[in-house]
Amino acid sequence: MKRAFHGNKQCLPSKPCVHCGRSMSWRRSWAKNWDAVKYCSERCRQQGRAAHA
Template identity: 45%
Template sequence: MSDNWIKGLKRNLPTKNCVVCQKPFQYRKKWKEVWSEVKYCSQKCKANSKKKIG
């Protein structure tokens, strides 16, 4: 398979905006079962959200 085929697939992935930094991030295979619960683009943003609350 060519690189173009892979790029075409990635273009169709769902995206969300991080609740901390507001940057868009794409679906990852490891989030398949919990995509509806994912709120943060990274561990760093997840940690920063807890600092702001506390």
């Protein structure tokens, strides 16, 4: 059963950022690639890639 968004962000799926561990909530802009989203921000993405290089 899918939970619908009714203005309550607690109903949205969330997952931790790979770099900092901060919890990120689902966003409409991430709807098509939610499974591929790893970082909470551009800064974490840049620092996470630099750490792996």
